[in-house]
């Protein structure tokens with residue numbers, strides 16, 4: 065193990081400040097960096113957006129020798145290398161998106177010691193040309209990103225991750241190994257440690273909770289309409305709309321564009337060229353709304369996404385939390401809303417099956433195990449969609465981070481429930497079902513209770529029953545709601561019965577009906593007060609207020625943003641690579657006039673200051689007149 069190989073001239077704080085422009089480390093970062101610098105392996109479990117990259121990028125700049133970053137995310141590599149370049153750090157990547165001669169060039173530069181960091185795809189590690197070069201290098205650190213991929217218990221197992229330990233073992237001298245992931249249950253944690261052969265690693269787990277995210281599940285009737293409405297109500301905001309299928313993506317995007325919303329789309333069926341173009345348009349805020357399948361988003365670090373809307377349920381909570389977590393990266397309040405429909409379960413079950421059939425050459429027992437795990441994950445996801453308790457607690461307990469209290473920032477927490485006494489209505493409904501011999505469906509039951517004078521109630525002679533018309537004062541819709549509630553509470557149940565021409569759902573008395581009919585038991589129904597309309601408004605107001613504060617200097621913010629757009633265009637990079645929105649907001653609030661003050665802004669490092677400081681300062685000075 066290589067201990068104490070740090071360069072003495074610089075320390076982690078000055079790197080954080082001067083290169084990355086941040087004042088302080090976030091939770092977990094410093095401990096991990098210290099461990100790595102002292103030669104200890106590390107295993108870091110931090111949620112998306114917590115800042116894992118800094119944990120290996122800072123050591124990479126302090127250690128003698130190069131840092132290899134193993135990552136499965138090709139789009140992330142390009143982005144990270146681009147961002148590092150902006151901060152004045154030499155880095156490269158090697159993956160299947162490069163041509164053979166481009167790879168050769170990177171390998172050659174590696175031999176010259178040009179780079180501090182090199183990102184590689186796991187498949188590349190045992191490639192002989194790569195090995196030949198790498199064996200001659202002084203490798204100080206191997207950082208394994210998305211380390212859960214090594215585990216068969218994880219949600220995206222990658223066999224090539226199993227080769228990482230072999231690669232490390234083959235190196236002339238063992239570097240420090242640090243593994244990073246956003247999601248890990250106990251089982252996956254153990255696998256990462258064992259299969260990556262970490263040596264006495266420092267384990268760091270930072271909280272999974274993202275307090276600024278608001279969670280909600282809705283079950284609207286027309287989902288497409290609801291999705292379009294949702295986006296229209298948030299006009300001018302940047303958001304991501306995830307759909308389950310390519311077809312849905314196309315439909316939603318088309319409707320949004322028709323409604324005059326600058327939306328774009330992303331799915332695996334589009335050409336590389338279109339995907340790249342659309343992603344760039346989204347990142348540059350030319351098209352602030354992205355409609356996409358789950359193919360979109362790996363490595364996207366767009367800080368001003370204010371909502372993530374799911375039109376359909378993803379296949380597990382890992383995916384959901386990762387996708388939803390792309391909202392609110394700037395720490396400002398953001399919404400994560402899922403539009404659920406019962407049929408999503410069938411679609412996901414089908415997808416799990418299909419994916420398993422596409423796995424070629426995998427051991428049959430292993431495959432069976434993977435499918436069983438996927439099904440279990442799906443059922444936790446369904447649980448999330450159906451629970452009436454705190455949504456955040458549901459998520460956090462799934463990630464083994466139980467929370468003692470309700471969060472107060474999800475739809476279920478904001479919904480206040482009232483108990484309404486429906487004993488009298490329940491008695492009438494239950495006795496009507498009994499008098500109808502438990503032979504009919506709920507619509508006909510409701511029509512008899514309502515006293516409908518035409519159609520089936522009369523045709524079947526049900527208008528002669530004593531319960532005919534006993535709920536005539538209620539609307540048909542209300543009667544159906546009451547029947548549904550009685551079904552949910554086990555006073556009634558619905559079963560299928562063969563009658564003459566086919567199978568029909570039939571309402572029958574449930575186990576709790578007797579007590580109501582014969583012993584006068586009270587029936588209480590839990591109803592949401594004001595049906596969530598009001599709490600939602602409150603949530604939005606809060607965001608608006610905060611934005612108002614944040615953008616107190618809207619005008620200046622827009623000017624700074626304009627300058628950033630120009631600079632980004634000129635270099636062909638996404639704007640946030642130059643400065644994040646949060647950095648521009650701070651500039652517009654603080655309005656630094658001197659170089660020293662400008663350097664104080666979070667996100668302004670030495671290099672970026674040298675490159676952009678003068679121009680941004682000029683805009684600020686101009687604004688102040």
Ligand code: ADP
Pocket residue numbers: 086087088089090093110111112113114115116117118365
């Ligand atoms: P992860 O890989 O954990 O999802 P990233 O490494 O992409 O997260 O970091 C998320 C965002 O947080 C990035 O924009 C990054 O620049 C920012 N960030 C990381 N560390 C800090 C810090 N100490 N102070 C301020 N911002 C930070």
Ligand code: ZN
Pocket residue numbers: 453454455456457470471472473474475476477
């Ligand atoms: Zn809650």
